[in-house]
Amino acid sequence: MDKNQTEKVNLLIIGSGPAGYTAAIYAARANLKPVLYQGIQPGGQLTITTDVENYPGFPDGIQGPELMVHFEKQAQRMGADIRYGLATKVDLSARPYKVWIDEEKIIEAESIIISTGASAKWLNIESEQRLNGYGVSACAVCDGFFFRGKDVAIVGAGDTAAEEALYLSKLCTNVHMLIRRDEMRASKVMQDRVKNTPNIKIYWNSETDEILGEKTVEAVRIKNNQSGEKVEVPIKGFFVAIGHTPNSDIFKGVIDMDEAGYIKTIPGSSKTNVEGVFAAGDVQDKIYRQAVTAAGSGCMAALDAERYLSEKGIH
Template sequence: MNNKIHNCVIIGSGPAGYSSSIYAARSGLNPIILSGNLPGGQLINTNYIDNYLGFPNGINGSKFMDNCKKQAERFNVKILNESAFKVDLSNKVGGIHKIFFGKEKNNFFLSKGIIIATGSTPKTLGIKKEKKLLGSGISFCAVCDGFFYKKKNVAIVGGGDTALEYANYLSRICKKVYLLVRKNYLKASKILQNNVINNNNITILFKSTISDIIGDNVLEGIKIFNYNTKNYELKQISGLFIAIGHYPNTILFKNKLDLDSKGFIIVKNGGTNTSVPGIFAAGDVKDSNYKQAITSASSGCMAALDLEKYLYSL
């Protein structure tokens, strides 16, 4: 295993990882997937996907990712339920990269090409029941899950662009939208601020945070603490959207690839090429904007095609 030089090792197994593996396999690159600590990525915690092309009745997130895995296996993609813990990257065109994985320190793959599809991790509030009710009233994506709360009361936590975009979107379909902002001001762009402030269906609660989540099996409400008044207030809501940012899963590549100020991998000209020859990035790990399953899958396709082109140019 250690002496063979591979063409394609994919780190990560969300939509980007599986999509890239299918395209790489069909190109004869014999890809290997290291599925990571969360095989299938964030979507396995999503109860229902309603906006992915080709599923007119929607599909359960875990089932969707299982389908992706089965499709990759049909093309003989080698899938290992292991995590990469270190990489040695060559800075030369045609160089050989080393990917260490698993519990044994001496387990590694040698490969001419690597596709990074490690995704990102949503920042959480860190309060009780937050993880328990994920998918049962709590979500990190209003575009993905907002439809399920049509004509219902919802709340959003955050004061940046994403939170305000969520608020505007949800205000068109939900009965009432509460926007909880820890600070006494909004961080989002002015145009988004103006849209939210002038929207009668959005109530902004500044200097506010959630102290408790109400509900055992499904979200029923939230208890809000206001730092100015020192008072608590109970809001009955059906949906809670947490929009306080994401951590890109790029610690493995710190000081080895060019990252932006937030830690996302920088790619060239909107593609998938990173700062190191033979290393490509796909999905949320390079995307601080869209963060959708379908855009991740499309960038996985792009990464495989870019890798194929790179290998043939050697």
């Protein structure tokens, strides 16, 4: 490899959602000269949402992509070096740590903040992608508010799906819950709560045949996978709650993770099991998964990195 394709930095931030950009803002203000690579989806999951009404500081709400442009501009104004590129491989066996960008360039970093996020799992039907942000959502807490007093559907059978169905039941007139098998995977207590909520209707052995609507969601066609019978149910919102996949593959076998691939951090910090490597945002948070909590953990990671580099005499 040509030597000029290797670059040394104090702090490398991998990922550019609320966690990555907030880490960049704090790190740049601390004069760490952070380099941030945006990854495959600059701005993260908020770039595929429309109205964001629960991020503090925007009383009239803001569009998700616009909010992430604000984040990026603020990080740049503070002096963060923000670049296009995808981290494709890492070597964390010795400092400085090596990270390959687009399989071409090597960044040698004294410290790393992993803020690669998580990706929602989808059903992969055409209408779901076409109406994403126009009635289709993967986050009831984010978007349920827009469907107050309306009928909605939710797909999923685990604890998250049960929690989101219960959340929606407090806002919406009726919640139609589609479950692929004849039982739920959720814990017994969550199942009981769902079954005892009068405005949640469960469709067993049922799958989404199609989400109906030209420009916004108008109905869902549900197919019973035992009888083949199809039924159309009028709805305004369609929620997918079949899980998330943390974007942590390149760190497998090196960084401690749980069985689902979420990076483990030391409680009360952003520290991972590798000294000088920190994790923030949805790649390490499977509970809250909100923009504001991701931003908060990005702040923590930058402060942890600054203390680490200071203790090492690098900063």
